[in-house]
Amino acid sequence: DAGVTQSPTHLIKTRGQQVTLRCSPKSGHDTVSWYQQALGQGPQFIFQYYEEEERQRGNFPDRFSGHQFPNYSSELNVNALLLGDSALYLCASSLASGASNQPQHFGDGTRLSIL
Amino acid sequence: GQSLEQPSEVTAVEGAIVQINCTYQTSGFYGLSWYQQHDGGAPTFLSYNGLDGLEETGRFSSFLSRSDSYGYLLLQELQMKDSASYFCAVRPTGGFKTIFGAGTRLFVKA
Numbered sequence: 001d002a003g004v005t006q007s008p009t010h011l012i013k014t015r016g017q018q019v020t021l022r023c024s025p026k027s028g029h030d031t032v033s034w035y036q037q038a039l040g041q042g043p044q045f046i047f048q049y050y051e052e053e054e055r056q057r058g059n060f061p062d063r064f065s066g067h068q069f070p071n072y073s074s075e076l077n078v079n080a081l082l083l084g085d086s087a088l089y090l091c092a093s094s095l096a097s098g099a100s101n102q103p104q105h106f107g108d109g110t111r112l113s114i115l
Numbered sequence: 116g117q118s119l120e121q122p123s124e125v126t127a128v129e130g131a132i133v134q135i136n137c138t139y140q141t142s143g144f145y146g147l148s149w150y151q152q153h154d155g156g157a158p159t160f161l162s163y164n165g166l167d168g169l170e171e172t173g174r175f176s177s178f179l180s181r182s183d184s185y186g187y188l189l190l191q192e193l194q195m196k197d198s199a200s201y202f203c204a205v206r207p208t209g210g211f212k213t214i215f216g217a218g219t220r221l222f223v224k225a
Binding site for chain 2: 004033035040041042043044045048050055056058090092101103104105106107108109
């Protein structure tokens, strides 16, 4: 049973560039959430996708956008990269129909470094 | 606003018991969750408290008191492999996002 997979594992970009990160959810899961985790901090919610729609967004600028595909996989796009975007980007999957106590399953993340 | 406060670091000895506290300010939430994250790894789910009281899962227990806006994670019979960061998290009612605390880094010494 495949867990959450993310690609790439590491990425180096320069300021002003654009990046696309990818996530495949755990088998059977239909909901994908994206988080940004700075070093020494907790994950910060970016947005959640369900049925190919963004259904809630955290406090992130419009430079951060996403997409969910019919197979439930998802992409996170960040435009006009800033130095402050350097972080670990985590994808988590879950079941929309699950109970409120249903845990999120996280991938190992993409480490994004901006030079 | 909504926030969760945790101690930044805790150090304990192998075999001991350690408690990691989490205090929160949020108007309403479904329950309090705990996640473990080893350096370079993914957060993994440990425990959930939907109701007040104690939940036990092996060496780990978690407690919630909504009236005190407080919860904790209790780790017993500490092992070296328990050295990691621990995060408390809540999902506010009426929404889908999860809010995480800044995390507590646990160091287990021999």
